Structure formats: C-alpha cells, structure tokens
Amino acid sequence: MSVTAPLGFRAAGVAAGIKSGGARDLALVVNDGPSRAAAGVFTANRVKAAPVLWSQQVLSGGRLRAVVLNSGGANACTGPEGFQDTHATAEKAAELLADSAGEVAICSTGLIGERLPMDELLSGVETAAGQLSRDGGLAAADAIRTTDTVSKISFRRGGEAAAAEDASSKPLGGNAGGKAPRGYMVGGMAKGAGMLAPALATMLCVITTDADLTSEELDATLRRATAQTFDRLDTDGCMSTNDTVLLLASGAAGVKPDLAEFEQKVVEVCADLARQLLVDAEGASKxxxxxxxxxxxxxxxxxxxxxxxxxxxxxxxxxxxxxxxxxxxxxxxxxxxxxxxxxxxxxxxxxxxxxxxxxxxxxxxxxxxxxxxxxxxxxxxxxxxxxxxxxxxxxxxxxxxxxxxx
Amino acid sequence: MSVTAPLGFRAAGVAAGIKSGGARDLALVVNDGPSRAAAGVFTANRVKAAPVLWSQQVLSGGRLRAVVLNSGGANACTGPEGFQDTHATAEKAAELLADSAGEVAICSTGLIGERLPMDELLSGVETAAGQLSRDGGLAAADAIRTTDTVSKISFRRGGEAAAAEDASSKPLGGNAGGKAPRGYMVGGMAKGAGMLAPALATMLCVITTDADLTSEELDATLRRATAQTFDRLDTDGCMSTNDTVLLLASGAAGVKPDLAEFEQKVVEVCADLARQLLVDAEGASKxxxxxxxxxxxxxxxxxxxxxxxxxxxxxxxxxxxxxxxxxxxxxxxxxxxxxxxxxxxxxxxxxxxxxxxxxxxxxxxxxxxxxxxxxxxxxxxxxxxxxxxxxxxxxxxxxxxxxxxx
Structure with a gap:
C-alpha cells in the first residue's frame, strides 16, 4: 500500500541504471490532488546535500506536486554542479507532468561526494513517469532501498473508516470499494536505518494522506510526529547530510480530519516505519x-x-x-x-x-x-x-x- | 624512572590479590618532601567513583603525602560503603607512614559496581609500604595496568640540568650524581587508553617533580597541560567515572623553576603519556x-x-x-x-x-x-x-x- 494507499496518489519505482546491478533505483510519487498541501522536515546537519537545499526551498511554498527519489548516490558535497543536477531533475519531472519544477521535491541517498549519472537519472524519471500507477507504492518503496534488506511501508486508516473498521475487526480490509467514503488514509514508505547504514545512513521517508489539510496543519503535525519517532532513533550518533521526511495531502477523500486523530495516525505510521528501520539496522543483533x-x-x-x-x-x-x-x-x-x-x-x-x-x-x-x-x-x-x-x-x-x- | 625520577619520591608496586592471577595490582607513591604541594584534575562525569570524591576532597588542601592506586576494581557506584572503603585505605596508608589520611589520595581502576576486596587491598598497602624505594617507579607503573599491554612512563629534565644536558647531548644521563644540582625533573606514569579500555577506560596518571612550587602554581600548570593533552584524546567518546591526574612536588631539588619552562615540561610528559595511551588503545589499528x-x-x-x-x-x-x-x-x-x-x-x-x-x-x-x-x-x-x-x-x-x- 505504501504511499499509494491514500486516494489521489500515483507512484512508480524503476531501474534507471544509477546503481550498478540493475536493481530499482529511482522512485516517483505524484499527487493528483485536488489539494497539493505539503510539509517537510530535514536533517539538522549544516552540511546539507543539494536535494535537501532544493527541497527546503520548494517546501517553503507549502505545496508539492511530486517527489523524485533516487538511491545509488547522495548528491552531497558536490558543489554548485550537484545543485544544478538536482534542479535539472526537478525540471525534467515537471516537464513530464506539465507542471512547475517549484513544486517538485528531490531526495537522494547513497555515497557522498560523487556526482549523479544524470543521463541515467533523467531517462529514469521519464520511464518512471510512464509507469505511474495507483499500484506503484511498493515499487517506489523498493527503489529507495540502499542496504536496506527489506522495503519499509506502513499505513493507517482515520476518520469514519477507522471507526467502522474497528467495529468489524477487519484490520486489512480495503477502502477501494468506497464503503467508507468519509474516512481517510495515511500511507508511508521509508529507507535507511537511522544513521547506521553505511551511506551515512540517509533516512528518507514520504508520507501521504488523502485527507484535506493546510500546509500549516501538515507542518505542525509532521514536526510533532517526527520529534516523537524518528528523532528518538539514534543508532550510531551520526547525522546524515540527506535526511528528509515529507508529508503530502491530496484531499482526495474529501475529509477534513480531526487534527488530534490525524496527528495520532501520522505518529503511528512514523513509529511503525521507525521500528522497521531499527530492526533492519545493519549489523545489529539487538x-x-x-x-x-x-x-x-x-x-x-x-x-x-x-x-x-x-x-x-x-x-x-x-x-x-x-x-x-x-x-x-x-x-x-x-x-x-x-x-x-x-x-x-x-x-x-x-x-x-x-x-x-x-x-x-x-x-x-x-x-x-x-x-x-x-x-x-x-x-x-x-x-x-x-x-x-x-x-x-x-x-x-x-x-x-x-x-x-x- | 617514572614517578621516582624526581628526588624526594619513593614508590612500590605489589600483587595484593585484588586481581586474580597474581599480577601486580597495587601501587603506592610517597612524597618525602620537603614540600608536599599537589594538585589534581578529575573526571567531569557527574557519576564519580568513591576514590575520586575522596581525592577531590583531599586535594582541596593542596597537599599530598602519598597516593595509593589499585587496579582490579574501580570502586565506582558502590554507595556509602564504597566511600568507606576508600577512606579506610587512606587511613591504612597514613598509619603506615605515621601521617594524616587527609593527605593521602586514592585512585582505583577496574570494573564498576563491585566492592573492592578490602582484606587483600589493606594488606597490599602494608606490603607496598614495606617495599617503598627510589627504584619503585617501574613496579608502580606496572601495578596500575588493567588491559594496558605495556606500562606507560615518561620524564623530562628542566632548569640548568636540561641546559647542561642539551650542551653535552646525553639524553639519558642520570642526575643522581648531583652533577646538575640546580636542575629539576618531571616524571610520570599513566594507565588506560582514553576511554577505550573496557573498564570504562579509567585513565589514571601521577606526575611528580622535585622542583619547588606552590599548590596554586601546580594547579594552574596541570589544568593547562591536561587541557592540551589528555583532554584532546578521545578514543570512543565515553567518559570514565574514575579519571584522575595528579601532580605532586617534593621541592627536593631545591629549585624554583621558571614557570613557563616548567609548564612546558609537564605538557611534554603529559603529551608523551597521552601518545602512549593512544598507541596502546585496545583493538585499535590506526x-x-x-x-x-x-x-x-x-x-x-x-x-x-x-x-x-x-x-x-x-x-x-x-x-x-x-x-x-x-x-x-x-x-x-x-x-x-x-x-x-x-x-x-x-x-x-x-x-x-x-x-x-x-x-x-x-x-x-x-x-x-x-x-x-x-x-x-x-x-x-x-x-x-x-x-x-x-x-x-x-x-x-x-x-x-x-x-x-x-
């Protein structure tokens, strides 16, 4: 289910050739609206990768149409050229979506200090755009793995859907049949293992919802949720140059959620993903x-x-x-x-x-x-x-x- | 040479039976004066071992007649009983020296959270007192080792002895023959490997000099010297409950040293010992x-x-x-x-x-x-x-x- 569990989102994960070996290495997540409200939290490291600098700038507008994520290279400590690479990636996605690059966030993970192979990356964005689908959440979660042994995904239902589900005790029942039109979903995917994975352990996370919220509401929710979850995961004390957590709302479910309940659902998704990161931390036995x-x-x-x-x-x-x-x-x-x-x-x-x-x-x-x-x-x-x-x-x-x- | 390189000091290192296996585990260093001026710096950890609490109190008087050091147990996190054990150790040494326990510092290193075997320790103090000698510096340095693979000792000459020696290029010539009566010596011993050794890496260090200085001069010198040397050794970021560095002056050489030169000699001894700790750090290859x-x-x-x-x-x-x-x-x-x-x-x-x-x-x-x-x-x-x-x-x-x- 991942990021495409909520209505209004499509995703894809493809092998662009950034990683050697033919594994998936590029993900695209698109918000088809009607809303584009979004928020992000980023690494506190003062040495920030180009995609972090770019995405922070984009998020200052409070709106996201799409997120491009790649594994196989962090695009950190790559100078002005690295920033241009990130910009070009956003422009490419915007062109394919007939939209503005100013609403496309970029996330990268992998080794620091090396330029990305831009031919592969840009053609990968094109391939991914052609494969966008409502079922693409799992492929996207797979494409952002570096040394993660498994994909990390999570979702929770909120609103009347959750209440109805609680009553019928069907924890994994779908909402695609429209039986719970007044409910909403929160979905997410993540990679990394706190700071424990070798690539300075970039932690990337994209959370989506089809509830209808303002970017201010999303921002406050995301800050409180990450402070209680990802911020309390400390595997080796090292702080990445690339950490990014994004929260996008499509509003497609047509539901204005109760804010306290919504925050609880986002906390649950973050806590679930954080737990998955911890359990998959490299080399850990406890x-x-x-x-x-x-x-x-x-x-x-x-x-x-x-x-x-x-x-x-x-x-x-x-x-x-x-x-x-x-x-x-x-x-x-x-x-x-x-x-x-x-x-x-x-x-x-x-x-x-x-x-x-x-x-x-x-x-x-x-x-x-x-x-x-x-x-x-x-x-x-x-x-x-x-x-x-x-x-x-x-x-x-x-x-x-x-x-x-x- | 170690702590007995300067005039006025005797030392001993004995096997008291605190460690299993019969290795030396108790050292005694005695200052026979005429001066007893001394200073100490201690761990910044707020959880301090009993011997640290005791020795800080003793050093507030600015004088030390003797130091008892043991390996095989840190006497940290041992409650009021552990403090009583430290007190009893100081009283025992004072009794043997016909002196005051209030001028006896105690240092311990080893595992945290266990009481010391006091029968063995106190009879070890008695044995050590009987073996005190001007040649005891090496045995003392050996007795404070835990997982140190070698003893760490160092010394430097100061004053006219240093000048005469520089001229004659005899780096290891003794001063026992009294050929350089206006010079002075600084000697030292240490154990530990920053915070890298397993016993929370207690770093213990005793530095002696036969120059004549006040406790205030010693304190200022020691603080500046350790700030530039031991404080910049950071092997694993962990901070011990027992770290102690002591500086004792006997004044037996009858020399009031140039303070800048004296500080330089103390810095050199500390830097030399710090380097030895680093090179012997457990498990390190670089x-x-x-x-x-x-x-x-x-x-x-x-x-x-x-x-x-x-x-x-x-x-x-x-x-x-x-x-x-x-x-x-x-x-x-x-x-x-x-x-x-x-x-x-x-x-x-x-x-x-x-x-x-x-x-x-x-x-x-x-x-x-x-x-x-x-x-x-x-x-x-x-x-x-x-x-x-x-x-x-x-x-x-x-x-x-x-x-x-x-």
Missing amino acids: AIAIEVVGAASEDDAVKVGRSVARSNLLKCAIHGEDPNWGRVLAAVGTTDAAFEPDRLNVAINGIWICRAGAVGDDRSKVDMRPRDVTITVDLSAGPHTATVHTTDLTADYVHENSAYSS | AIAIEVVGAASEDDAVKVGRSVARSNLLKCAIHGEDPNWGRVLAAVGTTDAAFEPDRLNVAINGIWICRAGAVGDDRSKVDMRPRDVTITVDLSAGPHTATVHTTDLTADYVHENSAYSS
Missing part, C-alpha cells in the same frame, strides 16, 4: 529501548536517553549480553540533566540491577537473550519520561562500514 | 590525528576535532583504509562552529581530497597504509587550530568490550 523515567523534564529524559544510546561501551556490552549497568550510569553522568548520582536506579529487562546508584538485584536474573532489550533509567527527579531507540554495536557494523566505498 | 585549522577560535577547533573523532562511521572507514572525506564533512556539519559548508577543505595524509566543500584531489593519491593517519580540516573561518587524537573503530574493539564482565 534492538535496544532506553526508557528514561523520573525526569524533571521531557528534554532531560531525551538527553539522558540519547547519551546512553550513544555509549559505544554500553552498546558493545549489550551485544555481549552483559547487563552492564555501570556503563549506563557513566553515560547518564555525562549529561547536565537534573539528577543525584546516589538516587539513580537502572533496570535491564525489568530487573532493577542498580538501586540508589549502587548494586541492586542480582545481575544473573537478567535475561539478555531476547533480541529486544529494554534499559530503564529512573532519574528520581520528576514525572517526565521519554524513550530513545538504538541498536547494539557489533563487529558486523564495523565490517559493513569499513568496506563501503573502498 | 592512530588518527584530527588537525583542525582555519578556525574562528580554539574552542571551535576543539569542538570540530572532537565531533570528527566521535564519528563511528568515519572511524570504521579509516579502519578500512578508506579516505572517506564525506563522513568528515558530515561530522563537521553537526557542530555549531563558525564555517560555511562550501568553504570547507579536507586533507587526509596531506592530500586535499575535499576542496570548497566538494571533490578535490584524486582520492587514490591518499596513502592509507601507515598506522598514523592525519585528517586536516580547514574551516576557512579564522587563524585558530587544535588537534584531537583518536583511534579507528575495529571488530577487536567490539570483541574486547563485549566480553569484559561476562
């Missing part, structure tokens, strides 16, 4: 949730969670199935969050092995075998909480990332 | 110097160097002998240092493979085979520079740190 409780503020909780998520020593310990709470405390201690060292408590998989900053329950009680590991840090400083997700650090991570461009 | 030039301030230069040093992706690339400048730029881009992305230049081992934020010279010209790798980042934003040292990220690092406590 999915680690760092659950910070008892924080004086949500900011403190996120800060502590992120610090723990970035401790290489801890991530190695978890890989070795060692419930090393000392490394958790050492990571907490590097933050300026409100806490007293002798009031810190830490549980791993539910066993409170550190109490009051010192040894707690017997560490041999902790079952470290499951793939999912939950580390709970109680700061004993307030009522706020946050969860940050990461992975373990493995020899496979080192191998994958040592060999990428050589 | 020693990486990140040399930041063209910065608007020294702070900016350090910030950028540290960010590059902490990029797991880059450290993997260097391990794979891949001169991946894109990952350098991506790390620079996460800082708030003054720079324009399209004015960044990057050289690896002298080849400017990134110019003006884009592709520069041919990357195949970079010789990545040497163990030493220099990454030069030119921010094109001012006259300031700084160099941060790190190591590559290897499968061996993961293995060492996955297996430590399990």
Whole structure:
C-alpha cells in the first residue's frame, strides 16, 4: 500500500541504471490532488546535500506536486554542479507532468561526494513517469532501498473508516470499494536505518494522506510526529547530510480530519516505519529501548536517553549480553540533566540491577537473550519520561562500514 | 624512572590479590618532601567513583603525602560503603607512614559496581609500604595496568640540568650524581587508553617533580597541560567515572623553576603519556590525528576535532583504509562552529581530497597504509587550530568490550 494507499496518489519505482546491478533505483510519487498541501522536515546537519537545499526551498511554498527519489548516490558535497543536477531533475519531472519544477521535491541517498549519472537519472524519471500507477507504492518503496534488506511501508486508516473498521475487526480490509467514503488514509514508505547504514545512513521517508489539510496543519503535525519517532532513533550518533521526511495531502477523500486523530495516525505510521528501520539496522543483533523515567523534564529524559544510546561501551556490552549497568550510569553522568548520582536506579529487562546508584538485584536474573532489550533509567527527579531507540554495536557494523566505498 | 625520577619520591608496586592471577595490582607513591604541594584534575562525569570524591576532597588542601592506586576494581557506584572503603585505605596508608589520611589520595581502576576486596587491598598497602624505594617507579607503573599491554612512563629534565644536558647531548644521563644540582625533573606514569579500555577506560596518571612550587602554581600548570593533552584524546567518546591526574612536588631539588619552562615540561610528559595511551588503545589499528585549522577560535577547533573523532562511521572507514572525506564533512556539519559548508577543505595524509566543500584531489593519491593517519580540516573561518587524537573503530574493539564482565 505504501504511499499509494491514500486516494489521489500515483507512484512508480524503476531501474534507471544509477546503481550498478540493475536493481530499482529511482522512485516517483505524484499527487493528483485536488489539494497539493505539503510539509517537510530535514536533517539538522549544516552540511546539507543539494536535494535537501532544493527541497527546503520548494517546501517553503507549502505545496508539492511530486517527489523524485533516487538511491545509488547522495548528491552531497558536490558543489554548485550537484545543485544544478538536482534542479535539472526537478525540471525534467515537471516537464513530464506539465507542471512547475517549484513544486517538485528531490531526495537522494547513497555515497557522498560523487556526482549523479544524470543521463541515467533523467531517462529514469521519464520511464518512471510512464509507469505511474495507483499500484506503484511498493515499487517506489523498493527503489529507495540502499542496504536496506527489506522495503519499509506502513499505513493507517482515520476518520469514519477507522471507526467502522474497528467495529468489524477487519484490520486489512480495503477502502477501494468506497464503503467508507468519509474516512481517510495515511500511507508511508521509508529507507535507511537511522544513521547506521553505511551511506551515512540517509533516512528518507514520504508520507501521504488523502485527507484535506493546510500546509500549516501538515507542518505542525509532521514536526510533532517526527520529534516523537524518528528523532528518538539514534543508532550510531551520526547525522546524515540527506535526511528528509515529507508529508503530502491530496484531499482526495474529501475529509477534513480531526487534527488530534490525524496527528495520532501520522505518529503511528512514523513509529511503525521507525521500528522497521531499527530492526533492519545493519549489523545489529539487538534492538535496544532506553526508557528514561523520573525526569524533571521531557528534554532531560531525551538527553539522558540519547547519551546512553550513544555509549559505544554500553552498546558493545549489550551485544555481549552483559547487563552492564555501570556503563549506563557513566553515560547518564555525562549529561547536565537534573539528577543525584546516589538516587539513580537502572533496570535491564525489568530487573532493577542498580538501586540508589549502587548494586541492586542480582545481575544473573537478567535475561539478555531476547533480541529486544529494554534499559530503564529512573532519574528520581520528576514525572517526565521519554524513550530513545538504538541498536547494539557489533563487529558486523564495523565490517559493513569499513568496506563501503573502498 | 617514572614517578621516582624526581628526588624526594619513593614508590612500590605489589600483587595484593585484588586481581586474580597474581599480577601486580597495587601501587603506592610517597612524597618525602620537603614540600608536599599537589594538585589534581578529575573526571567531569557527574557519576564519580568513591576514590575520586575522596581525592577531590583531599586535594582541596593542596597537599599530598602519598597516593595509593589499585587496579582490579574501580570502586565506582558502590554507595556509602564504597566511600568507606576508600577512606579506610587512606587511613591504612597514613598509619603506615605515621601521617594524616587527609593527605593521602586514592585512585582505583577496574570494573564498576563491585566492592573492592578490602582484606587483600589493606594488606597490599602494608606490603607496598614495606617495599617503598627510589627504584619503585617501574613496579608502580606496572601495578596500575588493567588491559594496558605495556606500562606507560615518561620524564623530562628542566632548569640548568636540561641546559647542561642539551650542551653535552646525553639524553639519558642520570642526575643522581648531583652533577646538575640546580636542575629539576618531571616524571610520570599513566594507565588506560582514553576511554577505550573496557573498564570504562579509567585513565589514571601521577606526575611528580622535585622542583619547588606552590599548590596554586601546580594547579594552574596541570589544568593547562591536561587541557592540551589528555583532554584532546578521545578514543570512543565515553567518559570514565574514575579519571584522575595528579601532580605532586617534593621541592627536593631545591629549585624554583621558571614557570613557563616548567609548564612546558609537564605538557611534554603529559603529551608523551597521552601518545602512549593512544598507541596502546585496545583493538585499535590506526592512530588518527584530527588537525583542525582555519578556525574562528580554539574552542571551535576543539569542538570540530572532537565531533570528527566521535564519528563511528568515519572511524570504521579509516579502519578500512578508506579516505572517506564525506563522513568528515558530515561530522563537521553537526557542530555549531563558525564555517560555511562550501568553504570547507579536507586533507587526509596531506592530500586535499575535499576542496570548497566538494571533490578535490584524486582520492587514490591518499596513502592509507601507515598506522598514523592525519585528517586536516580547514574551516576557512579564522587563524585558530587544535588537534584531537583518536583511534579507528575495529571488530577487536567490539570483541574486547563485549566480553569484559561476562
């Protein structure tokens, strides 16, 4: 279903020849309206790839007709020529759609510092435009993969469709038959693994909806949703030059959604995609949730969670199935969050092995075998909480990332 | 030579039975004066081990008679009982020296979260006190090793001894014969590998001198020296609960040194020890110097160097002998240092493979085979520079740190 689950969208994914080996490497997503409202969030890295600079400019208008995405090259650190390549790509898509390049966003992922093969890319855009269809969502999701082992897609129903579906317990029932005309859909696709994949792990995500919203509503929704989901995925602390998350609304379902419910649906799609990214993170053998409780503020909780998520020593310990709470405390201690060292408590998989900053329950009680590991840090400083997700650090991570461009 | 190179110091290193296997695990360093001026710098981690809390308190008096150091246990996150253990250790040393526990510093290194075996430790202090000698510096340096493969020691001559020696070109000539009575010595020992060793990499360092200085002079010198050396060693971004660097002056040479020269000697000893720590860092196959030039301030230069040093992706690339400048730029881009992305230049081992934020010279010209790798980042934003040292990220690092406590 992916980005074409909602009405009003067509997509395609083709092999343009950007990647060697003949795999799909170019995706096109088109919004046929009636609305073109859109919003985007982008990497906070100050070294931004050309497509990010371009798309930020495009999104300042709050409207998107189409998105062109390519794998096989990030078009980052490519100078003014790289920006011209992005511009030319948007012009090509606009020409094929008889529309304006100023409403075409571009996303690229792959190796930094190399120009894209523009002949292949532009003819790929043409091929993709010829294959656009209501069924193209899966092919598009496939085309944006780099080292992702699987495509990442998600969708949720909202409005009366969701209510009707809840009543009939048919979780995957289609809405194509028009049985729920007053409902709406949110669909999405993503690639990457936080910052863990080798190409600096560009995370690209396109979310679509057939609900009718203004670009301001989409922008506020997207910022809040990504802050709670993708922003709390921290696999290796590295920040890509290309990260992009776009939200497009066609309005084709003719529904003005309840904003709180809509945000909830977008959060669910983002959380689902984030989880898929985490599980597919390269070289990872554990999915680690760092659950910070008892924080004086949500900011403190996120800060502590992120610090723990970035401790290489801890991530190695978890890989070795060692419930090393000392490394958790050492990571907490590097933050300026409100806490007293002798009031810190830490549980791993539910066993409170550190109490009051010192040894707690017997560490041999902790079952470290499951793939999912939950580390709970109680700061004993307030009522706020946050969860940050990461992975373990493995020899496979080192191998994958040592060999990428050589 | 180590800490007993300067006059006025005795030391010992013994096997107390704290470590299993019979290796040396307890060191005692004693200052016989006439002066006892001393200073210390400690980990910035807010979760501090008991010996750090104790020694900070002791150093507030600006005097040290002795330092007891143990490997085999960090005595961190051990609660009030752990602090009592540290206190008891200081009392034991004081009793043996017929002196005050308030002038005995304690340093511990090893696993976090476990109490020390106090019977072994206290009888080890007694054994060490009985073996104190002017030749004990090497045994002391050996006793503080954890996973260090070699002892780390260093010394420099200052004052007229240095001048006389320079003239006669006898770099290792002793001063024991009293031929250079107006000179002085600076000696030191260290253990750890920045934050790279498994025990949260506690870095312990004791520096001694027979020059005559006040505790205020020692404090100012030590802070400036460590800021330029140990503080710019960033092997894995993790910060220990136990890091301690002490500087003790006996005044036994009867020399009031030129302060600028003295600082230079202390910087040289610290830099030499830091280099030894880096080269011995566990699992590392490359020693990486990140040399930041063209910065608007020294702070900016350090910030950028540290960010590059902490990029797991880059450290993997260097391990794979891949001169991946894109990952350098991506790390620079996460800082708030003054720079324009399209004015960044990057050289690896002298080849400017990134110019003006884009592709520069041919990357195949970079010789990545040497163990030493220099990454030069030119921010094109001012006259300031700084160099941060790190190591590559290897499968061996993961293995060492996955297996430590399990």
